[in-house]
Amino acid sequence: MTGYDIEPWSLRWSGLSVAELRRTESTFALANGHIGMRGTLDEGEPRGLPGTYLNGFYEEHSLPYGEGGYGYPEAGQTIVNVTDGKVIRLLVEDEPLDMRYGRAHEHERELDFRTGTLRRRTVWESPTGRRITVSSERLVSFTQRAVAAIHYVVEPEEDLQLVVQSDLLANEPIEHRAGDPRVAAALDAPLIAEFAWAEGTRAVLAHHTRHSGLRMAAAMDHELVLGDGVRTGIHAEGDLARFTVAVDVPAGSSLRLTKYLGYGWSAQRSVPALRAQVEAALAGARQTGWEGLLAEQKAFLDDFWEVADIEVTGDDELQQALRFALFHILQAGARGETRAIPGKGLTGPGYDGHAFWDTEMFVLPVLTYTVPDAARDALRWRHSTLDKALERAQVLGQKGSAFPWRSINGAECSAYWPAGTAAFHVSGDVAHAVAQYIAATGDTEFDRECGTELLVQTARLWMSLGHNDPHDGFRIDGVTGPDEYTAVVDNNIYTNLIAQKNLRSAAAACERNPDRAKDLAVSPDEVTAWQEAAERMRIPYDKLLGVHEQAEGFTAHAEWDFDGTKPDEYPLLLTKPYFDLYRKQVIKQADLVLAMHVRGDVFSAEEKAANFAYYEARTVRDSSLSAGTQSVLAAEVGELRLAYDYLAEAAFTDLHDLHNNVHNGLHMASLAGAWIGVVAGFGGMRDHSGLTFAPRLAPGLDRMAFRMSFQGTRLAVSITRNEATYRIVSGDALHTAHHGEPIVVEPGNPVTLPIPDPPTPPEIRQPANRVPRRRVPPGS
């Protein structure tokens, strides 16, 4: 029992469950890529982990080293819990509404994927027996990115005096949760008060951070609908602004308050400029009004679901989870606008609020094929940090650009270089996402302004990282691939193949944009060198075992003693030393298997089957990045039941809290992995050179369907047991392929084709205790 009601278009939780609050605050978080608000109760308490975030707003702190080394990053960055504008406190005849006291006759909260709002309804009886109904609805606007709003209604069952306090509150105290390296290092009172102002129904607070030198402002305004005898007051000081309403509300009547919030931050702008910015946001929001904001939000989401919806018939809980995933990916990426998409989106402080390579390899494919403008903006963020990536490469003695393993502002923040700096594939991942975006959209403007430069500078990195060797071709030594249980190896296949694609993409971009190539001082010789390096790229293969080596020598390493590893010893990184994990055949997450997905064009079907079977037996999935990709390859080699299990694992990572850390925020890459499991897994979607499909239905389901956008055309694909139907939703005809057969789908003319039998899968087993849970839909 997960606590959530199963509904196709919403996530609902009934009852209070104080212990679960820190989890539901993540799943009920609202965000638009710019502002993020955890799903805390209006009244602020009880609470799990409070959090309001502004994308890119962080505090800096020094990184400690027991033994330092040249080129180690010196400064870390941590996302800041900014001024909280969600707080609306209620006093009922002097008794504060606190759900831990009195009695809740009814209480439910619901995140609505179509309205884009979080609703709450509580029927509460105070310890002294006064009964009221509180209803609230909250949104973070997709259309007005600096704006959030709350509609708050109190209905007493008898004549009651009510007092409402609506706050802006900075520097909320947060309990520190140390000991788990995955938990963000919390910061105490990071905001220094600079300005506080209040008048009428409006207030503004401005603060700056101590070390990173960033400045933010938050503003609130209110609309009140009620009868006579109301007294209001407003006050602002340092870390608090408070609007107070006191009124006698007769039974059958109600107090209705709309609270508008405006947020802004800047590294450069002054307090007056920021104040003007947030007041302008508020003015716009009041002009639109609550109903207007609701309508805009709905329209935005209608458009999103038209291009992105996934339908599953036969597993209602999975249906819900997939829409939950898409909704949160949209929230993370929609309005980031040249800011990063953090690993947790803006749903919690996990990973210090850093963005990783997962954005490019998991989240951006979803956005590229559904909301391509959001993918473009995320890549523009990478482009905006190119100066830092060029500088980082130089410090490391390399040419081109080296993008960071983890960062908020683009500077490397990883204090452990074997798993950070050495994971150079992140630069290839950026290039992969760029090439994928350009191919999927034909966005020539982005190609010219950002894409070509990103491809060229990342290609240059590979040319300096790698070398042509008389032994065995173009080698890339001493780097770390995606699998975090292996580090600093030679010729990691994933890295080499992503580099190969990067080099070729750069050459193609220079051919498309010769003037940009000239600006970047790319010579014909340089392009030739890229092509030759790509051609000679080393791909280690173990002839004795008949499988590829994840990296040079991997298959000759000792096997991990899976049978001797107890279930509670997972995740292994918390109970085993890295040195022993690194030197054995134990894999945290898809690595070679990820390469067989994104560079599936260089492996034969036989190789994929042999490799998948070999690496499945050694992969423990201690990372949430893995299951989605394993689903894709399981489907490709014909293990559809296993693909379904992995799809479910990816999809339920957060709703079932599989890693016991959803309180720190949602796993965006895993949510994206669920989309990938459906579209690339069961849909068989690939984009190696043009868009192709190889759909197959998951066992036990009656139908799966998904939608996507490609070069401006919106396509719907529907899969049943024996056939698949391709239909143009809007836009031009689409050239694609169905199980290897080229097809053309014309608008108004759906194409239905039979699905061939799947290949016979190899014999597949997982390590002891690491078999994925067999997916059985509840009630089936």
Added chain:
Amino acid sequence: MTGYDIEPWSLRWSGLSVAELRRTESTFALANGHIGMRGTLDEGEPRGLPGTYLNGFYEEHSLPYGEGGYGYPEAGQTIVNVTDGKVIRLLVEDEPLDMRYGRAHEHERELDFRTGTLRRRTVWESPTGRRITVSSERLVSFTQRAVAAIHYVVEPEEDLQLVVQSDLLANEPIEHRAGDPRVAAALDAPLIAEFAWAEGTRAVLAHHTRHSGLRMAAAMDHELVLGDGVRTGIHAEGDLARFTVAVDVPAGSSLRLTKYLGYGWSAQRSVPALRAQVEAALAGARQTGWEGLLAEQKAFLDDFWEVADIEVTGDDELQQALRFALFHILQAGARGETRAIPGKGLTGPGYDGHAFWDTEMFVLPVLTYTVPDAARDALRWRHSTLDKALERAQVLGQKGSAFPWRSINGAECSAYWPAGTAAFHVSGDVAHAVAQYIAATGDTEFDRECGTELLVQTARLWMSLGHNDPHDGFRIDGVTGPDEYTAVVDNNIYTNLIAQKNLRSAAAACERNPDRAKDLAVSPDEVTAWQEAAERMRIPYDKLLGVHEQAEGFTAHAEWDFDGTKPDEYPLLLTKPYFDLYRKQVIKQADLVLAMHVRGDVFSAEEKAANFAYYEARTVRDSSLSAGTQSVLAAEVGELRLAYDYLAEAAFTDLHDLHNNVHNGLHMASLAGAWIGVVAGFGGMRDHSGLTFAPRLAPGLDRMAFRMSFQGTRLAVSITRNEATYRIVSGDALHTAHHGEPIVVEPGNPVTLPIPDPPTPPEIRQPANRVPRRRVPPGS
């Protein structure tokens, strides 16, 4: 000009040179393995870096990690500058003797290798024109290990009032020198006062450390020889005890003070017990008296030089450096008695006072063949830490014992596991030293009490670290060899060969001591497994290039751009990131080359020549551990001129301050490397199975001679251009070999044999700017 006069039996520095004090305090340090005193001036100032050390007395501090991991050591250890008893201040008519003021007409200091004392003579004129001669002589007793003493004489040239203050001083303020990872993290006022007492001429101070919970006591007593009218006083409080002498000394007369010092420390004993211990030491010292201490010291050193002296004719400076080296190695190891021999001995705070594997592989060979009891005691220290090594292996998921990369008390203190924990060869080095010691001494008592257990537990480590693989035999993956510019590699040849020897030594030990084997639960199957693993040990070889690979894949890595590396970019660890150093063919220090010395029995002469030439071209010698070993292999392959250059580099590391860090203490391993360069290099001494020699004279020299001890026999070997003479100094006949020919040397019957021509060396070059300085003796 190094500042030192060239003398065969002493090191003398004339003049003050304030800027050089921090260096000469290291070279003039006195120690006996238990107490160490840097060569600070009697009056305490001017000074470089003050330091008084007690072997094993450290403070603990937490090790910080930006990103932690399972099994990371949590506590660091740093050697403590303990209560300073050297201080004797002088006031001449109220004017403090401070060499920075007034005028020094004469000033010289001399470390005497035969008397084992540091002498100082200063003729000083105070700013007001008063002229005195101060002479002092200082010793740290080899025979009474808790005792040091100073004989201090002041002779005025006119009638003068003199005041002498003789101190015990705790918590001297030390300037912090941050920024260089090689500099020890300094600790502020680490000693907490517990007890202070003074009476007559005697005083005692006791302190304990804040975190490590160690307790120490220092005591002083005085003998005063002078005329009438003397007033003395004594006083003790907290961090200071002071004995004051005020007296009018007529011209031509003198003030003579002998100061006796007693030191003790314990983790367990109480203040009264420690006080009793240091007072007993003082009583013994006073009973012996100054002249008695001098005589004991001289006798101890006479015996040492009889067994250990090296003679060089034709390079007087090298002659001095070699005796300097031997003297300091003796000081580091003589009376350690189950404490570690730190990397800097007790001459400075460098490396935090930690001991490393260099002790076993460089320092212990010297001691094993000269002062074997000291080698035994150092190995008994390792044995005393076996509990910690067993526990460490367990934390790391391994069997047997894993000795620490760096430690004072036996617990791992390295905060960077790729260059610490992963350097498992340290356990094989301990085993190597054990086997070497037993073979060289036939010490069956040690073998039974410690040796067999050390060999068995280290052998067990290899069996769990390595595995039999169908690809290529017994592999040891994911470990770090000696070369610190390469880390976490598969099948490092040095490690594999040291493990191979360890496994075989353990099997032999069990055969020698079946009852001990039984105690340790060694089964016949276990011994068979050791022997099979040793037999199948993987030794990577590059057929394309015809050389061994330092580790799997090494020779396929990119070459370092030596031509593009500027001279001031060395040492590379301070200007280049580890990630780039690790992945390229750049070597910090002898690794495979060290293997070709200590496991020279498994390489053919042709392989040695090819390997040496290959690795010479890629070795930058950023470590002081390298030159001595390179000298050995250069001599073996016939490059005698290069061997001489490397011998000189090792021998002058500290006297010429080649690494610009001698102020932190002397490089014990490099000093030992000089001995190794003479004895194993030019002497061709090997002990693979029995003792053998292959002597050859260095070009330009007229004669080299060395002495050593083997199974109780003391042997002298003399080398001239064309012949070598073997002579028994004391003890029984010795079976050995001369250039491959077995010989027997009988007492009283020296054997003189011709020296064959050296082999034709391969073509050898070093990286740009890393050619060793061509050794040309001064004045030649």
